[in-house]
Amino acid sequence: MSSPALVRHPEDSMPATTAIAEAGSVPAAAPPPSFGTLALRWYRLNRGGLGAMAIGILSLLAFLLVWHLLTTYRVVFFVRFTNVPSPLAVYASFTKAIHDPKFLMHIVLSCRRILIGFSLAAIVGVPLGLIMGRFKLVHEIIFPVAEVLRPIPAIAWVPMAIMLWPTNEQSIVFITFLGSFFPILVNTLHGMTLVDPVLVRAAQCLGARERSIFREVYFPASLPHIFTGLTVGMGVAWVSLIAAEMISGQYGIGYFTWEAYSLVQYADIALGMIAIGVLGLGSSLLIRGAGQLVMPWRSR
Amino acid sequence: MNEILTKSPQGHIEVRNFSLSYDSIEGPVQAVTDTQIHVRPGEFVSIVGPSGCGKSTLLNAVAGFLKPTTGIVTVDGERVNGPSAERGMVFQQYSLFPWKTVRENVEFGLKMRGMPRSQRERAARTLLGLAGLEAFEKHYPEKLSGGMKQRVGIVRALATGPKVLLLDEPFGALDAQTRVIMQQILTNMWQRLKISVLFVTHDIDEAIFLSDRVYCMTARPGSIKAEIPIPLERPRQQSMMMSSEFLALRRGLMSLIREESLKAMGGEINDMGLQGLNIELHGHSLADVI
Numbered sequence: 001m002s003s004p005a006l007v008r009h010p011e012d013s014m015p016a017t018t019a020i021a022e023a024g025s026v027p028a029a030a031p032p033p034s035f036g037t038l039a040l041r042w043y044r045l046n047r048g049g050l051g052a053m054a055i056g057i058l059s060l061l062a063f064l065l066v067w068h069l070l071t072t073y074r075v076v077f078f079v080r081f082t083n084v085p086s087p088l089a090v091y092a093s094f095t096k097a098i099h100d101p102k103f104l105m106h107i108v109l110s111c112r113r114i115l116i117g118f119s120l121a122a123i124v125g126v127p128l129g130l131i132m133g134r135f136k137l138v139h140e141i142i143f144p145v146a147e148v149l150r151p152i153p154a155i156a157w158v159p160m161a162i163m164l165w166p167t168n169e170q171s172i173v174f175i176t177f178l179g180s181f182f183p184i185l186v187n188t189l190h191g192m193t194l195v196d197p198v199l200v201r202a203a204q205c206l207g208a209r210e211r212s213i214f215r216e217v218y219f220p221a222s223l224p225h226i227f228t229g230l231t232v233g234m235g236v237a238w239v240s241l242i243a244a245e246m247i248s249g250q251y252g253i254g255y256f257t258w259e260a261y262s263l264v265q266y267a268d269i270a271l272g273m274i275a276i277g278v279l280g281l282g283s284s285l286l287i288r289g290a291g292q293l294v295m296p297w298r299s300r
Numbered sequence: 301m302n303e304i305l306t307k308s309p310q311g312h313i314e315v316r317n318f319s320l321s322y323d324s325i326e327g328p329v330q331a332v333t334d335t336q337i338h339v340r341p342g343e344f345v346s347i348v349g350p351s352g353c354g355k356s357t358l359l360n361a362v363a364g365f366l367k368p369t370t371g372i373v374t375v376d377g378e379r380v381n382g383p384s385a386e387r388g389m390v391f392q393q394y395s396l397f398p399w400k401t402v403r404e405n406v407e408f409g410l411k412m413r414g415m416p417r418s419q420r421e422r423a424a425r426t427l428l429g430l431a432g433l434e435a436f437e438k439h440y441p442e443k444l445s446g447g448m449k450q451r452v453g454i455v456r457a458l459a460t461g462p463k464v465l466l467l468d469e470p471f472g473a474l475d476a477q478t479r480v481i482m483q484q485i486l487t488n489m490w491q492r493l494k495i496s497v498l499f500v501t502h503d504i505d506e507a508i509f510l511s512d513r514v515y516c517m518t519a520r521p522g523s524i525k526a527e528i529p530i531p532l533e534r535p536r537q538q539s540m541m542m543s544s545e546f547l548a549l550r551r552g553l554m555s556l557i558r559e560e561s562l563k564a565m566g567g568e569i570n571d572m573g574l575q576g577l578n579i580e581l582h583g584h585s586l587a588d589v590i
Contacts, residue, residue, distance in 0.1 A: 201365060202395040206409035206460060207385030216408070220399040297399045297440040 085267040090274070093267035103256065107275060110241060110252040113169075114283065117176025118237045125184035125233070126226055132185075133192020134218060146185060154179035154240035158247050172244045172252070179240030180233030187232065191225025192218060224298065227291040231284055238280045253279070310376055311463035311496035313339040313362060318371035319521075320357055330521035331357045335371075337515055337524060339464065339496045346499040346507035348553065349517030349525075350561040355500045356468055358522070362498060363389050363466050375463060385409055388457030392469040394449040396441040402452050403428065403437035409460035424459065431455045431485070447478040451485065458489065464496040471506065479503075480538060483510055487536065504553045508546060509536060516556045519564035526556055 033041075043050070064087050069075075071086035085093075097103040132139040154175050161171035195218055203217050245254030257272030292299050318335040321328045332354040339345045347355045360366045362373055364383040373380040375387065383389075396405050403424045410420035428434045431451045441449055450470055457465060467486075471479040483506060490497055501507050507514045508530055516526045530549060532540060540546050 196395070198391055198393055198395045199397060201363075201383065202389070202391065202397075203408070203412075204365075204383035205363060205385065205387065205389040206456070207412040208408075209412075212412055217397070220397070223399070295399070297442065 083266055085270050089267045090270045093265075093271050097268070097271060106251055106253050106256040107279070110245065110254065111279065113173050113176055113241055113252065114234075114237055114279075117173045117241070118180050118234060120173075121177050121180040121184055121233060121237070122230060125181050125229070126188050129185045129188025129226075129229075130192060130214075130219065130222065133189050133195075133222070134214065139189075146182070150182045150186070154236070155243040155247075158244055161244075162248060168248055168250065172241065172249060175244040176237050176241045180237035183232040183236055184226075184229040187225045187229025188222060191222030191229075194225070195221040220295075223291075223295050227287065227295070230287050230291075234283050234287055235280065238276065238283070242276060310341050311339070312341050312376050313337075313464055313496060313498060314372075314374045314377075315358070315362065316372050316374075318358070318361070318368050318373065320354070320361060320366060321369050321521075332361075332523065333521040334523050339498050341496055342494045343513065344490055344497045344499065344511050345513045345515065346501055346511040347515045347517060348501060348504060348507045348557060349522060350519050350557060350564045351502060352520055352564060353517045353560065354520060354522030355517050358517075359466055359468050359498060359500045362464075363387055385413065385460045386463050388460065388462035388465045390450070390453045390457050390465065390467040390470045392472045394441070394446070394453050394473075396449055396452055396456070398441055401438050401440055402433060402444070405441065405452055406456045406459050408456065413460060427455045427459055428452075430489075445478075446474050447482055450474065450482060454486065454489065458493065458495070462495070464498065465490075467497065467499045469501055470499075471503075472501070479506070484538075486510065491535070504550055504557065505541060508532070508549050508553065509541060514553065516553060517560070519560045525560065528553065 068087050070081045071084050071089075073081075075081045128142070132142055157175055157178055158171070161174045162168070165171040165174055199217050199221065200213055203213050208216060241252070242254035242257075245252035246258040249255035253272055253275050257269055257276070260266070260268030260272060315335060315337045318337075319330065319333045321330045323329075335358065337345070337347070337358070347358065349355045357366060361368055362375075362380065364380045364387065380387075396402075397408065400408065403421065406424040406427055407420045410423060415423070425434060425437065428437055431454070433448065433451055433455070436444060436448065441452065444452070453470070454465075454467075470486075471482050474482060487510060499507070499510060511530050514528045514530060515524050516528065517523065518525045528549065532543075532545060532549075
């Protein structure tokens with residue numbers, strides 16, 4: 001039987017470095033690890049992540065392949081793929097669109113609407129949620145109204161928005177605002193109700209007054225939920241925006257997608273959809289990144 | 301720093317005719333009743349009692365979080381009207397701010413007082429050094445062990461130079477070995493700072509080992525059942541916990557508490573442990589017996 005010390009690294013493929021590290025009485029005496037060793041260690045530490053990434057790429061490729069096969073053979077099996085554009089056709093229309101200033105303008109306009117609508121929702125929703133969470137009276141006044149308006153989908157606001165606002169552009173931004181406002185408000189409020197009262201007491205014992213407690217305890221304690229609200233709000237903002245653009249827009253990526261259908265440009269339908277997907281993904285990644293910047297204590 | 305370390309002895313806690321009740325659907329519930337305690341400047345006093353006896357309630361009233369229904373709480377003659385940095389508090393759940401680094405946590409009280417950044421950074425570093433935590437100043441609390449977290453909690457409470465330190469079962473969540481080390485650290489800091497300490501615990505050994513005096517509370521509604529001076533000499537060593545003196549104190553306290561715990565559970569009173577031990581109740585002292 002071998003001793004436990006000898007079987008400690010059964011799968012170790014670098015016996016030489018291990019021997020040096022274990023034999024040397026002073027660890028600093030070991031030579032700096034070579035590039036190969038470092039690369040190997042990095043690989044070992046990140047094996048799980050790399051595997052997941054490889055699987056993810058494979059699954060995306062498989063999706064494209066299935067799409068390609070379904071469209072080239074024009075499969076009809078409950079669903080009809082007869083008119084659905086193939087991935088290659090979509091790629092062709094993508095290369096064309098990327099040089100088309102009109103397509104870029106659609107994208108820029110949609111992004112601008114999201115930026116304005118979502119930012120307004122965050123600027124109003126977060127402070128309102130914080131104040132409602134802190135002051136009971138404000139909560140009691142505003143909460144019932146919010147609860148009645150909240151279940152109304154932003155799309156149902158389209159006719160009302162058109163009546164309320166003088167221009168189409170304003171009503172579309174308003175719809176986007178409404179879509180993201182309620183998730184942001186509700187999550188901020190939720191975060192405020194979950195603040196650990198012992199932390200508030202700890203701050204009071206250290207001489208903190210109301211304003212400092214708000215800034216130093218309630219706000220940072222609610223941040224994780226605020227960012228949940230922002231992430232959900234961003235998703236709903238895109239949903240609302242695309243719907244509003246399809247119904248009442250003249251520009252924007254939602255309008256582009258709908259127009260492609262009317263003009264029988266089937267490849268552009270898929271292109272518009274993919275553009276929406278990529279934009280939505282990108283904006284939620286931006287929020288996640290901002291969250292990690294603002295909450296360094298949560299990243300590990 | 302010097303101002304904190306060589307403070308003139310003060311921090312006289314006085315709780316008189318204290319009772320605290322709260323309302324419930326069945327009418328007012330008496331949590332603590334007819335209680336008098338005091339902590340002299342620089343004294344280390346513990347409160348022990350069965351769970352639910354109101355010892356934490358009493359401590360929270362001294363901290364200023366709860367208002368007494370009757371009676372008065374004073375520190376150096378001034379009535380306690382709410383939480384203040386004059387009364388530092390250490391909680392069982394550590395209650396460090398997770399979004400602040402270790403050093404920022406320690407700095408918090410000084411920041412609230414308006415001390416400029418560079419000055420409070422220096423003060424926090426010195427204090428962390430005393431607690432052996434300077435290497436962790438940039439860590440977030442989540443990354444620390446329980447013992448380290450509570451060391452930060454104590455240092456944070458002491459950073460503003462409070463008159464008294466209140467501790468609510470601070471080592472209750474720690475394992476036995478860590479607890480012993482923490483008790484030693486707390487004793488050292490207390491002796492250095494000459495600060496008055498009011499310490500709530502359910503651990504009898506801990507209360508005897510740390511304190512100059514121990515109050516034992518009755519089952520709910522809580523009141524003071526006995527006041528027991530701990531005449532063990534200082535500095536105290538871990539080995540003292542085996543001495544006959546210590547064990548006699550332990551046996552006495554143990555039976556007092558068991559009696560109350562049984563009462564709290566509605567069981568029979570068994571005072572076997574009290575036999576042969578001449579403990580006088582409230583106001584009298586055990587010191588002359590031993």
